[in-house]
Amino acid sequence: MTQAITRHDRVLGCLIGGAVGDALGYQVEFDAWRFIEAEWGPSGVTEMRVNRVSDDTQMTLFTVEGLLLAGPGGEVEAVREAYLRWLRTQREPMPPAGAEGLAAQPWLYARRAPGNACISGLRDGARPGVNPDSKGCGTVMRSAPFGLRHSPAEAYALAEQCSALTHGHPTAGASAGAFAMIVAHLMNGETPQRAVSETMLHLRRSLDRSETADALQEAYRLAGNVPPGPNTCAPLGEGWVAEEALAIAVYCLLGTDDVRSGLVAAVSHGGDSDSTGAILGNLYGAAYGHAALPREWASQVEGRAVIAALADLLGAAS
Incomplete structure (x- = not known):
């Protein structure tokens, strides 16, 4: 008899899985596929040679912290304040005296190619309306936590609202919301x-969301025809914009339940490999739990102890 996956195992799996996919992909972010193939071989990125995570995991953890500190109805403002704390980690070399929470963690002060719109949007106050033409994937890669403790509809709404703190384009909000909603459904065992x-x-209920819906439709079609593998996600784009990054991760999620091969496929392409890997890792963890993650990757990823502690807190709060 298969043992049921506990909610805590899904939360832990989602957060650790995101970090694993992030670290795998960060090794080759910005590299074209031909260079990845030359360095890593035709099988793609099959090793975690370096365990460092990027801004994707950093911002995801600050999303968690914001939600943990939020009072009823105050989630958006609490997440905004958390993102502003993350911004300070990108400007200072180490934690200042008296720092608390994630801001006291020296390893989170590493600057790992943070998104321009995330930095500029937060610098300009992190209020809805900033960067109105930006739909970068920086909104999606940080939004899994909304789906870990809210209903699908609530998760969508919160992720969409918090997306607008840095990226004003409607597709950025729709893609972040869709990602959080998928996570919430997976957390419910679907x-x-x-x-x-x-x-x-x-x-499909709103024309403003059509770009995201179309991208997911294409991911669904590709998953039914082409098994995920190195660079097979190329027809979906490179993942630099929100709907493409989500589509690549969803294609791999639907295309295989083999977590290892799916993660390899999600990062072995020329594009925003750390973000597509992080998003898929979040999805796999929520779907199949922490135990489904490759043990040698999950055990060594940077910040594991802090991530696990946050998962415990989030699970208790939920």
């Missing part, structure tokens, strides 16, 4: 196929 289908139905 299959990946149903989680994605329910989210696509939600998106």
